[in-house]
Amino acid sequence: MKVLHIITSSETGGAEIALEKLIKFHISNSKYIHNVVCLKPLGDVGDRLISEGVKVTSLNLKSFLFLPLSFFKLLLLIKNQKPDLIQTWLYHSDLIGSLAALLLGFKKIIWNIRSSDALLGKGLSISGYLSMRLCSLISHSVPHTIISVAERAKEQHLKQGYCERKFKVIQNGFSLEKFNPLLDVTKHSRERIDLIEGFKIVGSIGRYNEYKDYQTLIAASKIMLSKRKDILFVLIGEGLEDGNKELKELLINQGVFNNFRLLGKRNNINELILLFDVFCLHSISEGFPNVLGEAMSSGIPCVSTDAGDAGILLGDVGRLVEVGQPKQLSKALLEVLDLPSEKIQEISKLGRERIKSRFSINKIVKKYEELYEEISISK
Secondary structure, eight states, X not given: OEEEEEESOOSXXXXXXXXXXXXXXXXXXXTOEEEEEXXXXXXXXXXXXXXTTOEEEEOXXXXXXXXXXXXXXXXXXXXXXXXXXXXXXXXXXXXXXXXXXXXXTOOOEEEEEOOSOOGGGTTOOHHHHHHHHHHHHHTTTSOSEEEESOHHHHHHHXXXXXXXXXXXXXXXXXXXXXXXXXXXXXXXXXXXTTOOTTOEEEEEESOOSGGGOHHHHHHHHHHHHTTOSOEEEEEESTXXXXXXXXXXXXXXXXXXXXXXXXXXXXSOHHXXXXXXSEEEEOOSOOSSOHHHHHHHHTTOOEEEESOXXXXXXXXXXSEEEOTTOHHHHHHHHHHHHXXXXXXXXXHXXXXXXXXXXXXXXXXXXXXXXXXXXXXXXXX
């Protein structure tokens, strides 16, 4: 079965990582052939897939002025590749991919909805919001199935007029082999990122943008450091480096800069995450957060804001607090840091077991396979 994926970007992000996991799981399975088209120039995920032998084509769309040319290229790609299914990811690709497929008389189309904040266009560019609104109008006639990564995302898209009967919730899946508490993390790793012996580590992973709400984490850190000084906050992700003047100024103004380590973008997240004593997700907007599941898979205790389906992922294993509440966040983080080692071990075990029983990559890929088979035999 040949599946053509059309995705807006191949930079590191929730949708891109979900696609990468799905394709890599099938690399040794000759039944499924996955090809990828990304609208924008190639990013990290695209490069990694190419290195694995996956056919990835970039339309190199840098400006919407060149959209007609990119659209024509997409038409040719679909016509030449003759896929059995087309799976689109994110609003721009849902819209553009669907229009191209329809012009060619292709009907077996799957959309992927990621954001839980379609309501009022929160977290979207103007073009993203317009694409989402147009998709809501054609959702009743175009896609065979609309995959939502989260229950909350589904509910909010229904409020926007999306077709309810076409929705199917398939969450992100997680690799218990890659994210494993038994991985060896050397003392050199701690020294290399300037950790202080005996200090507790609060870790956060994500891009630097307003929807990740680093202001709330920084405000919470100030409260925490007023109560105990032996805490370091380690931030990993795009934009989270010393060169970010805005972030650096915010940390200095709050008087917490010396207790933060800004590591920027890293490729060994599965190793670095094991240095954390607690993982913190502080977003105001999420779908089904990858980093939270990866922390749980790694056996790290977690504290999260109630963004997207974070609560469904955590269950009763972690601590859930309201969005944008530094006092609640600091209280929850301090409580976890104060837990005895036996309780930490229990949480670690329960978190991994929850991922294994409900959200392992094996279980999630099986849901995709069942959907592919269902659509392949439909008219």
